Amino acid sequence: MVLGMGGGGGGGVGLVAAALAAVAATWLWAALVRLVWRPYAAARAFARQGIRGLPYRPFDSHGKEVKAMLAAASGETLDRGSHDFIPRVMPHYRAWMSLYGKVFMSWSGSTPSLCVGKFEMVKRILSDRTGLYAKVEPGPVILALLGKGLVLTEGEDWVRHRRVVHPAFAMDKLKMLTGAMAACAKEVIRAWEVRAAAAAGGEVTVEVGQQFAELTADVISHTAFGSSYRQGKEVFLAQRELQIIAFTSIYNPSRVPGMQYAPTKSNVRRWQLERKVRDTLMAIIDERLAAAKETAATGGYGSDLLGLMLEANAGEDGKRVMTMDEIIDECKTFFFAGYETTSHLLTWAMFLLGTHPEWQQRLREEVLRECGGAEAPISADALSKLKLVTMVIYETLRLYGAVTLTARRATADADLCGVKVPKGTMVLIPFAILHRDEEVWGADAGEFNPLRFRDGVGRATAHPNALLSFSMGPRSCIGQDFAMLEAKATLALILQRFAFEVAPEYVHAPADFLTLQPLQGLPVVLKLLDP
Numbered sequence: 001m002v003l004g005m006g007g008g009g010g011g012g013v014g015l016v017a018a019a020l021a022a023v024a025a026t027w028l029w030a031a032l033v034r035l036v037w038r039p040y041a042a043a044r045a046f047a048r049q050g051i052r053g054l055p056y057r058p059f060d061s062h063g064k065e066v067k068a069m070l071a072a073a074s075g076e077t078l079d080r081g082s083h084d085f086i087p088r089v090m091p092h093y094r095a096w097m098s099l100y101g102k103v104f105m106s107w108s109g110s111t112p113s114l115c116v117g118k119f120e121m122v123k124r125i126l127s128d129r130t131g132l133y134a135k136v137e138p139g140p141v142i143l144a145l146l147g148k149g150l151v152l153t154e155g156e157d158w159v160r161h162r163r164v165v166h167p168a169f170a171m172d173k174l175k176m177l178t179g180a181m182a183a184c185a186k187e188v189i190r191a192w193e194v195r196a197a198a199a200a201g202g203e204v205t206v207e208v209g210q211q212f213a214e215l216t217a218d219v220i221s222h223t224a225f226g227s228s229y230r231q232g233k234e235v236f237l238a239q240r241e242l243q244i245i246a247f248t249s250i251y252n253p254s255r256v257p258g259m260q261y262a263p264t265k266s267n268v269r270r271w272q273l274e275r276k277v278r279d280t281l282m283a284i285i286d287e288r289l290a291a292a293k294e295t296a297a298t299g300g301y302g303s304d305l306l307g308l309m310l311e312a313n314a315g316e317d318g319k320r321v322m323t324m325d326e327i328i329d330e331c332k333t334f335f336f337a338g339y340e341t342t343s344h345l346l347t348w349a350m351f352l353l354g355t356h357p358e359w360q361q362r363l364r365e366e367v368l369r370e371c372g373g374a375e376a377p378i379s380a381d382a383l384s385k386l387k388l389v390t391m392v393i394y395e396t397l398r399l400y401g402a403v404t405l406t407a408r409r410a411t412a413d414a415d416l417c418g419v420k421v422p423k424g425t426m427v428l429i430p431f432a433i434l435h436r437d438e439e440v441w442g443a444d445a446g447e448f449n450p451l452r453f454r455d456g457v458g459r460a461t462a463h464p465n466a467l468l469s470f471s472m473g474p475r476s477c478i479g480q481d482f483a484m485l486e487a488k489a490t491l492a493l494i495l496q497r498f499a500f501e502v503a504p505e506y507v508h509a510p511a512d513f514l515t516l517q518p519l520q521g522l523p524v525v526l527k528l529l530d531p
């Protein structure tokens with residue numbers, strides 16, 4: 001009996017051990033398939049089917065030449081006059097391009113990748129309307145952060161979403177948001193004025209990177225949610241914390257597959273925040289729908305981005321085009337896509353103007369002429385006359401565009417200007433490298449020269465779409481006019497009030513953490529023009 005019981009206990013332990021061994025064997029098998037077999041099989045398949053005629057070496061990222069170049073470039077900071085951050089930010093690409101030319105293959109984990117630096121090919125990929133080059137499937141963490149908003153949808157869903165979101169970003173509607181944008185910027189700048197006025201010589205040093213992050217968050221919260229701004233800001237703060245959790249997990253080198261589902265401390269926090277974002281957005285939307293019912297005669301969902309989206313969503317026959325969950329996903333997308341990008345644009349514009357005083361003075365003269373002095377209100381019409389400011393913003397986007405690279409996946413075998421691209425290939429388009437191509441931009445491609453845009457953005461080079469900071473084609477940035485308007489209004493308000501230079505302690509070290517930013521922020525010395 002006793003023996004029998006002991007035998008039963010031993011059987012239980014044995015079973016547990018067997019189960020653990022089975023789990024370990026499954027994990028080991030999965031790791032072998034992922035890390036060894038798939039790259040090997042993919043390399044063989046590519047060698048056979050070829051992206052024929054292209055320089056090709058499997059497992060390039062471990063090549064000796066690339067390793068040497070990586071070692072040489074890592075940690076380097078740049079001279080302030082140099083805008084060539086490629087060796088620092090994209091050392092693989094620089095190395096590969098110098099070895100293999102503008103089009104080459106590489107490997108990203110087990111996925112074969114084609115890196116495309118030839119403008120004609122880029123144009124073909126980005127203008128595709130057939131779904132041949134689709135967005136890359138996001139991981140579960142990014143999906144939870146962004147939802148199935150415009151950035152991540154495909155096919156019919158994308159067409160439906162774009163139809164609803166597009167009217168909110170029409171220029172005549174955006175013009176009505178200029179007042180809200182300028183009011184947010186004025187509040188931030190007013191605080192600088194107070195500090196400068198109290199300081200000796202009317203001078204104050206401000207870390208503008210951080211300040212612009214707060215400003216663009218405020219602008220999105222106000223312009224998207226109008227009177228529900230406070231709840232909108234809560235959503236924004238929760239989204240920002242979610243973003244940090246998401247990227248900490250994605251960039252964690254010892255990440256264990258499947259861990260995102262375990263109830264760890266950070267996952268529990270993530271779930272709480274996701275619930276908070278959803279519940280708060282749902283409450284704002286419910287309020288709007290109720291208010292719209294009451295004011296049906298005046299047709300009022302509100303003139304902010306959410307209101308315009310709800311109006312377009314109502315459809316002519318009263319049938320909703322998008323579900324409320326999809327509207328929530330679009331709201332999350334606004335925060336994600338429109339906050340850091342615009343904040344970095346402002347930061348880099350201040351860097352370039354702070355290191356080019358002659359351009360700063362030319363812009364100030366233009367602003368004072370077209371918009372008036374510090375007391376004059378900023379209007380969308382006056383902003384549309386700021387030609388030099390626009391040229392400097394384009395040049396900032398060319399040299400320091402927030403998005404340095406985009407990717408697509410070939411959904412079927414394709415012929416890309418004579419190159420065979422097998423189905424499944426990841427196609428990488430390094431915007432930052434294309435923006436420095438001397439064949440496209442001329443011998444001064446590496447220099448700050450806003451005059452190249454004097455005849456407009458489409459005439460700066462032989463290719464009308466050579467500036468790719470907002471991408472091009474059907475999936476190009478829906479918020480580009482919004483970002484340009486916000487940048488112009490903010491720069492005009494600063495130029496009206498301050499002369500500035502980059503502080504001596506600034507270290508020029510552009511870094512790409514999803515978006516291109518100065519690694520240690522941007523301290524700027526602001527001097528009141530009229531102390």
Ligand code: HEM
Nearest residue numbers: 150151337338341342345403406470471475477478479483
């Ligand atoms: C300087 C500021 C900005 C830059 C540099 C920028 C850049 C980009 C780029 C490169 C894309 C294409 C990505 C790809 O196809 O892989 C994109 C798409 C998008 N952007 Fe922006 N963006 C900016 C501001 C904004 C703002 C302010 C908003 C909204 C408030 C916004 C919303 C979007 C959306 C929704 C998409 C997806 C469009 C679609 O696929 O239909 N962006 N952006």
